[in-house]
Amino acid sequence: DGATQGDGGARSRSGAMAPPPMRFTATVCWALLGGRAWAADLAGDLYRAALVSPHAYALSSLEELDSMIGPQRSAAAVAVMFHERLCHICHSALPEFVDVAKDFKAQGVSMQFAHLECSGFKDAIKSRAHLRGFPSILVFRAREGESAEVSDPSLGLMNQTLQITGDKAFLLRASRVANMAEDRDMLRLKHLGKNGQAVAVDLLDGTAQLAFPVQGGASKAPRVWFPLETLWRPGAAAAPVFRRAEAAKSYEGSWKAKEMTLFFQRMVSPLVVEVTSRASAREAATDERYPAFFFCGQSEVTLGFLEGAAMFQGKVRAFHAKDAEACPVPLPPAAPSERQPSYVVVYAPPGSL
Numbered sequence: 001d002g003a004t005q006g007d008g009g010a011r012s013r014s015g016a017m018a019p020p021p022m023r024f025t026a027t028v029c030w031a032l033l034g035g036r037a038w039a040a041d042l043a044g045d046l047y048r049a050a051l052v053s054p055h056a057y058a059l060s061s062l063e064e065l066d067s068m069i070g071p072q073r074s075a076a077a078v079a080v081m082f083h084e085r086l087c088h089i090c091h092s093a094l095p096e097f098v099d100v101a102k103d104f105k106a107q108g109v110s111m112q113f114a115h116l117e118c119s120g121f122k123d124a125i126k127s128r129a130h131l132r133g134f135p136s137i138l139v140f141r142a143r144e145g146e147s148a149e150v151s152d153p154s155l156g157l158m159n160q161t162l163q164i165t166g167d168k169a170f171l172l173r174a175s176r177v178a179n180m181a182e183d184r185d186m187l188r189l190k191h192l193g194k195n196g197q198a199v200a201v202d203l204l205d206g207t208a209q210l211a212f213p214v215q216g217g218a219s220k221a222p223r224v225w226f227p228l229e230t231l232w233r234p235g236a237a238a239a240p241v242f243r244r245a246e247a248a249k250s251y252e253g254s255w256k257a258k259e260m261t262l263f264f265q266r267m268v269s270p271l272v273v274e275v276t277s278r279a280s281a282r283e284a285a286t287d288e289r290y291p292a293f294f295f296c297g298q299s300e301v302t303l304g305f306l307e308g309a310a311m312f313q314g315k316v317r318a319f320h321a322k323d324a325e326a327c328p329v330p331l332p333p334a335a336p337s338e339r340q341p342s343y344v345v346v347y348a349p350p351g352s353l
Contacts (some may be wrong), residue, residue: 047091048194055101056081062121062128068114069129069140069204069248070197077142077268082125084134084163093255095134100260105132110142128249130204135261137251138204139227139267157198157208164210166193174227177308178207187224195234204248206308207317221267229308249311271310273316281328292317297342311315 051058059065059080069078081097083090094115101113103352116132118125125131129138165171171188181186196210206228211221249267253259275281275294293316295306310318321327328345 007124011072029200043088043091045093050115051117053098053102056098056115057314059114059116059298062124062171065125065128067117067240069138071183077111077158078262079111079113079114079264079267080138081106081113082129082134082136082138084117084119085117086119087134087220089255090135090303096257096260097253100264103257103261104264109176135255138220138248139251139264140248140270141267145205155254157228157231158202159174160198161195161234162198162208162210164191164193164226165187165230165232168192170225171226171230174230174308178205178227178336179312180207180225180227182202184225186224187222191224196224227308228242271307272320274322275326275328276321276323278328279324281319281321282325284317285328291346291348292319293347294319294321294345295342296331 012084030048050056057068059068065080069080076151079097079101081094083094097115104111116125122134126133129136148260168189172185175182175185175188191210191212194212196212198208199211200209202208207225208228208231209223209225210231211223214221251260251263253263274285281294285294293309295318305321308320310316324331327343330346331343334341
């Protein structure tokens with residue numbers, strides 16, 4: 001009349017099944033833990049394979065990084081991933097990055113891909129490249145032309161006298177595009193239209209620090225950071241010393257190849273497209289699901305600022321209609337004695353903002 005033992009477990013006198021043996025529970029736990037370990041091993045294997053992939057150049061030092069992203073870099077666009085060997089997200093992100101590099105190479109896209117394992121100098125690389133953590137990606141758009149000063153890491157601006165724009169709205173907007181803190185706006189505006197001497201230049205951020213002479217010597221001269229596109233050489237033609245498209249753009253999406261691909265494709269495409277007719281402007285406004293803005297006018301907004309706005313917004317597309325007839329909508333007529341004012345026309349598809 002006692003309990004009988006079988007392969008399926010013990011059955012009591014009442015006929016109900018007793019709990020399965022503890023060895024079954026232990027087997028399940030071992031299987032789950034073993035599966036996780038197998039997945040971790042697979043991610044590690046993919047990461048190690050990506051480290052030596054021929055599709056993305058493996059940098060080994062800060063000096064090599066400078067040659068890749070510094071002022072002497074090639075004319076092609078450059079994408080650099082910064083990663084760390086003990087970072088689990090990096091283990092999945094780097095293989096995805098390398099896959100994108102492989103696809104771009106197969107398609108003949110002019111873009112260089114590189115990566116740097118940062119375990120040995122994390123603090124130094126965070127400071128040098130303005131990184132918040134790992135993984136991170138910085139992208140530099142293709143150069144549009146080599147200048148005589150390209151070998152100078154300060155663009156020839158160090159110790160030069162530069163004039164700050166006199167346009168208050170432009171200075172404030174450019175400061176936002178350059179990710180400069182609002183609490184320093186009043187100090188920047190205090191020097192609106194003045195001349196200062198460049199004492200530091202940061203091409204990664206596209207900014208320069210200017211000193212303003214005061215009585216008491218250079219040691220007491222106030223120093224203020226400005227976006228480079230708001231600075232001119234005194235007496236030069238009305239053109240900034242820098243275009244925002246030359247600054248680095250940090251990737252902020254997911255670590256999947258599909259989303260990286262969309263971001264890199266944007267970085268190798270024109271940031272600002274000129275439209276020459278109303279028909280082409282309207283077609284450009286409706287051919288994608290992302291917002292588009294059109295600057296209709298001449299020189300009140302510089303090309304550099306339009307590029308900066310497009311980079312800052314990420315998915316927003318920018319167009320420039322120099323002629324009022326090329327604006328996507330009819331503009332209000334100007335008074336006979338006035339020049340046609342400038343306008344910004346924004347197309348925002350439903351759900352895009």
